[in-house]
Amino acid sequence: MTVPTELYYTAEHEWVAINGSIASVGITDHAQKALGDVVFVSVPATGTRVTSGEPCGEVESTKSVSDVYSPVDGEVSEVNPEVDDDPGLVNSDPYGAGWLFKVKLDETDGEVPPGLLSAAEYTALTKDADE
């Protein structure tokens, strides 16, 4: 299982990349492995207000459907059109081409949004879940 150290994570198995005032969001390698083949991803449209911890989309795989929660507060600034055409990108490249959406953060004071986990914390969380 891959957990890039430069990213932040949530207990709902999403990753967040902070770049200035923009947060990119996807699901983790651990999540895509557990889900199996992703067949459809629904994410909020550009311009939608999202709130940290609230469901804002869903990921359908062969065997199950999961809610996607926004990991941050802000406004959706971009969605990944490639994932709509080829949801399998979430499996093949969860931290790259399989990103889901970007959020323009409300708070851009340079601080990391509250409640996010470090790579080490997320790794510990998934280890607990596996045992």
Place this chain on the structure above:
Amino acid sequence: MTDSSPAAPDSAPAPRRTPLTSVHEQLGASLTDFAGWLMPLRYGSETAEHNAVRTAAGLFDLSHMGELSVTGPDAAAALDYALTGEPSALQPGRARYTMIAADDGGVLDDLIVYRLADEEFLIVANAANAAVVSAALAERAAGFDAAVADRTDDYALIALQGPRAAAILAPLTSADLAAVRYYASYRARVAGRDVLLARTGYTGEDGFEIFAAPQDAEHLWAELSKAGAGDGLIPAGLAARDTLRLEAGMPLYGNELSSGMTPFDAGLGRVVKLDKAGEFVGRAALSARAARPAQRKLVGLTLQTRRIPRHGYEVLWDDKPAGTVTSGAPSPTLGMPIAMAYIRPDVAEAAAADPAGTGAGGSGSGRLAVDIRGRAEPATLVELPFYRRRT
């Protein structure tokens, strides 16, 4: 992201391992607790595994399935009494799909019964029901000169399924595969080991199920894998098995079948041999049920959306509840979501008479729909099975 599908029930004891679990671990499979057994859910992509079975071949470990032997001078008579079918009419070497019912006609399990010899039958039960079937058979055979034994631990079961299955198997056996008909079984040698070779399966493809001694399982798996590598054979897990059987319109116990249903409800009344001689468990209830109009009809649905109808979702007709989805999945072969559902017979009739109203061609009025988490997604009524192989 949290899984909003129903949580798996707590399983206190550690799941049992099959003779091939170590092989699955070496192959990097995602393993899951299925009916108390640690089974491969997928090795890589379940969609790729599904497609391999449709176009080439897949190798499955089915050692979790229950095997029960019924032997003795009255074995056939005992099974005629215990099951809805008529095993006494089977020729040795032949097999049949059948069911075991409760007194009230409810389905306790669906089964394959193999007649190995005049006085020897092998019954394959679902893993989750094996204990129930074993107990019921023992009880029902009590008045007969027949012995019932649970042989699950004596057999590994490997399935080789797909259009290339016969070509892959042929070099490993002296058996004349062309002579092994569908639903027939033979004692044969495969890769130097004694097995029971049956031309049966649960995928909608041609294929074989190989019953072997547990200690031979790893050898057979390795030899079959090697023999099929050039033909596109890959190992396939339970996730692919489920979408394969769904496309083939085959019922799954716990989804389309349950103790609250009769075989007639599932459109499988043909497995109930009401004209067989003698009493059998469930006869009175099933006779009465056969004479009554159906309360529900098992139908196939396709959807134009990419959202997936799943087990338990409500089927709607003119926005009102009309039934329930029993199984649903994205169909790799059809490229759209498919589902089996029980719906009211009057709705099935109305939908069949009004294909446009069911959304056929994507232009319908959407009278028939599935409630997918609060949104009505138009559905089209289709004939089962969704997929039938070219023969």
